[in-house]
Amino acid sequence: MSIYPCLSQAELPVLGDPSRQDVTPSQEYQLGKNYYQTLKSSHLLLEDLMVNEYIQSLGQKLVSNSEQPNLQATFFIVNSSTINAFALPGAFIGVNSGLLLAAKNERELAGVLAHEISHVTQRHIARSMSDSSSSSATMFAALLAALLVGSQSPDAAAAIFYGGTAAAMQSQINFTRHNEYEADRIGVSVLRKANINPVGMADFFETLLSKAETDNALSQIEFLRTHPLSSTRVAEARHRLKPGNQKLRNDSLDFQLSRIRILVQSTQNKPVLLQRLQQDDNKPENLPSLYGQSLLLLDAEKTTEAIKILHSLIQKQQHPWFKLALARAYRLNKQYIKSNNILESLSSLYPNYLPVTLAYAESLNRQKKYSKAIQLLKRQIQNRADASAYKKLAQTYYANGQIASALEATSYQYEIDGYITYAAQQIENALKQSGLKASTRQRLESRKDYLTALFQKHNN
Numbered sequence: 001m002s003i004y005p006c007l008s009q010a011e012l013p014v015l016g017d018p019s020r021q022d023v024t025p026s027q028e029y030q031l032g033k034n035y036y037q038t039l040k041s042s043h044l045l046l047e048d049l050m051v052n053e054y055i056q057s058l059g060q061k062l063v064s065n066s067e068q069p070n071l072q073a074t075f076f077i078v079n080s081s082t083i084n085a086f087a088l089p090g091a092f093i094g095v096n097s098g099l100l101l102a103a104k105n106e107r108e109l110a111g112v113l114a115h116e117i118s119h120v121t122q123r124h125i126a127r128s129m130s131d132s133s134s135s136s137a138t139m140f141a142a143l144l145a146a147l148l149v150g151s152q153s154p155d156a157a158a159a160i161f162y163g164g165t166a167a168a169m170q171s172q173i174n175f176t177r178h179n180e181y182e183a184d185r186i187g188v189s190v191l192r193k194a195n196i197n198p199v200g201m202a203d204f205f206e207t208l209l210s211k212a213e214t215d216n217a218l219s220q221i222e223f224l225r226t227h228p229l230s231s232t233r234v235a236e237a238r239h240r241l242k243p244g245n246q247k248l249r250n251d252s253l254d255f256q257l258s259r260i261r262i263l264v265q266s267t268q269n270k271p272v273l274l275q276r277l278q279q280d281d282n283k284p285e286n287l288p289s290l291y292g293q294s295l296l297l298l299d300a301e302k303t304t305e306a307i308k309i310l311h312s313l314i315q316k317q318q319h320p321w322f323k324l325a326l327a328r329a330y331r332l333n334k335q336y337i338k339s340n341n342i343l344e345s346l347s348s349l350y351p352n353y354l355p356v357t358l359a360y361a362e363s364l365n366r367q368k369k370y371s372k373a374i375q376l377l378k379r380q381i382q383n384r385a386d387a388s389a390y391k392k393l394a395q396t397y398y399a400n401g402q403i404a405s406a407l408e409a410t411s412y413q414y415e416i417d418g419y420i421t422y423a424a425q426q427i428e429n430a431l432k433q434s435g436l437k438a439s440t441r442q443r444l445e446s447r448k449d450y451l452t453a454l455f456q457k458h459n460n
C-alpha cells in the first residue's frame with residue numbers, strides 16, 4: 001500500500017525569515033515530527049521492534065539524567081551504512097545503523113547519544129536555525145523540500161534526504177566549535193549521572209578519527225562532517241574525565257544483541273556471515289554470536305539447528321529475545337502449542353513489552369482467541385499508544401467481524417503516523433456501518449470532530 005503523510009505545502013510549519021525570527025518550540029516539534037514521519041513512510045528507518053525499543057530506552061535513560069529530564073525525545077535508527085547520528089528539531093534523534101555497527105560497546109553508542117541530546121537541551125539546533133549565516137539554513141531548506149516531495153514519492157524523498165545530507169556535508173559545519181565543546185562537556189555529565197562510563201565518547205571519536213585517516217573513507221563518516229572533530233577536542237574530552245569511571249557500566253547484552261540483529265539484517269550474504277560466526281566464535285559464552293547464528297539459521301529455515309542453539313542460550317541467560325526467537329522457531333516448525341506457551345509466559349513476565357505483545361497477539365489470532373488478543377492489545381495501548389499495536393488491533397477486530405471497531409483502530413494508527421485525512425476517512429466509513437450502538441456513534445462523531453479540527457489546525 002502506498003500512502004504517505006498528507007503533507008501539503010500549507011501543512012508545513014511556517015518558519016518565517018530565519019534571520020529575524022526565533023523558531024518556537026512548537027514549530028520545532030512540528031518540523032522534526034513531519035520529517036521523522038516522512039523518513040518512516042519512505043521506509044528509510046530500521047523496522048526492527050526490538051532494536052527500536054532498545055535505542056528508545058537507552059536514549060530515554062540518558063534524557064532522564066539530562067538538564068531536561070522530562071523532555072519527550074524520539075530515538076530512531078536510519079537504515080544506512082554510513083556512520084552518523086543527528087538531532088532534528090523537536091528532539092527527534094536519529095542514529096544510522098552503520099554507527100551501531102561501528103560502535104564496539106554500549107558506552108560508545110551512549111557517548112554519541114549523550115552528545116546529540118546535549119545539542120538539544122542546550123538549544124543549539126534552534127539557535128542555528130534562527131541564524132541565517134549558519135549553513136543549517138541550507139540543510140533546513142533541503143529538509144522542507146524533502147517533506148514536500150516526500151508526500152508524493154518515497155523514492156524522491158530518499159533522494160532528497162541523502163541529497164540534503166550531502167549539502168550539509170559540503171557546508172562542513174552545522175554546529176559551531178563552541179557548540180561541540182559544550183555538547184561534549186554536558187554529554188559527559190549526562191553519562192556519568194546515568195551510570196554509563198563516559199570514556200566511551202572519547203573512545204568513539206578517536207575511532208572515527210583514526211578510521212578517517214587510515215581507511216581514507218571520510219565519505220562513510222558523515223558524523224565528522226556535521227560535527228567538526230579534532231584530536232585536540234578528543235584529548236580534551238579525555239582530560240575532563242574524572243577517575244573512578246571503571247566502576248560505571250561499559251556495555252550491555254542488549255547492545256550486543258541489537259548490533260548482531262542489525263548485522264544479520266543488513267548483510268548481503270547470509271550464508272557467509274553464518275560461516276564467519278560459526279568459525280569465529282566457538283566459545284559457548286559468546287551469546288551475541290550464538291544468537292546471530294540462530295537468527296541466520298531461522299532465516300534459512302534450519303529450525304532444528306536453531307532450536308538447539310536457542311535452548312543452550314536460554315539455559316545461560318533468560319533473555320526475552322532468545323525466547324521470542326525460540327517461539328518463532330517452534331512456529332516455523334508448526335509446533336504451535338509450544339510457541340504459544342512461550343509467548344504466554346513471556347507476556348506475563350514482560351507485560352506491555354511491545355515485541356512480546358505483538359507476537360503473542362498474533363499467536364492468539366491464529367487460534368481464533370480474538371477477545372483475549374483484543375484485551376492484550378488494549379492494555380498495551382493504554383500503556384503507550386503505538387501505531388503497530390493499533391494496526392494489530394485492527395487486524396484482530398477484522399478477523400472477529402467487528403468492522404466499525406477495526407476502522408476506528410486504523411484511524412488511530414493513521415493519526416499517530418501523521419495521516420490525518422486518512423484517519424478521518426476511516427471514521428467516516430465506520431459511521432456508515434449498520435447496527436452501531438448509540439454510544440459508539442457518539443464516540444465516533446466526536447472523534448470525527450477532533451480529527452477535522454486537527455486537520456484545520458495543521459492547515460492554518
Ligand SMILES: [Zn+2]
Nearest residue numbers: 175180183227
Ligand atoms: Zn555535535
